[in-house]
Amino acid sequence: MRHQNFKGVTLRDRSAKSGLKAVFAALALLTVTLAAPTDAAQAQNVAALPTMGHPIGDIGAAKPIQGWVKFCENFPGECAVNVAEPSVVNITPQIWKTIVSVNQRVNATVKPITDADHWGVVDHWGFPNDGQGDCEDFQLLKRRMLVDGGLPRRAMRMTVVIDELGEGHAVLMLRTNQGDYVLDNKTSSILPWEKTGYVFIKRESQSAETWVSLGGITSPTIGSPTTTANR
Secondary structure (H helix, E strand, C coil): CCCCCHHHCCCCCECCCCCCCCHHHHHHHHHHHHHCCCHHHHHHHHHCCCCCCCCCCCCCEECCCHHHHHHHHHCHHHHCCCCCCCCCECCCHHHHHHHHHHHHHHHHHCEECCHHHHHCCCECCCCCCCCEECHHHHHHHHHHHHHHCCCCHHHEEEEEEECCCCCEEEEEEEEEECEEEEECCCCCCCEEHHHCCCEEEEEECCCCCCEEEEEEEECCCCCCCCCCCCC
């Protein structure tokens, strides 16, 4: 997802990826991740738990992204909302360790590539089955792995932001009892939303298979994350 002049909040259609070959060996990768987190993940675990953040509220309905709509047609279970699931993750040291580990491992393993270079289209949502993907593909794989690890899908919402280049970017928002955190392929750390420097446009709803507006709220702190991808 890379869009110029995104402040008009207009996203183009994507063609959907066909089939799921192996989800980049997600289950095997998850097993390794839980057993042996990376050094970078261990570094973020020094404090055991993340710094307390704040939740970000929505302000009503938003139009779903067409690439997401097509993705949901191919993978309906990835988009279904089970309102019986918890809406937040209760963070413990072990759960945080797992989240950090999955984030680090996917970022380090998947090769970033734009949809235009990869598929010949502007916008395309799917899994990085061939080891390559755009920003949303990173986040979709992370969510699938974390769901397989026992976290509630409902608490992990795909989110559209404007990044430091003023372009559209997809991240995974993790809603927790300590605030909302962002899993991103552009940074080596999991940050509270308010420390990302992004402008938050909209995210998947937690109550229905649709999207909600975040009102273009700007996080007050612009940091200098360690870049692991430029897409």
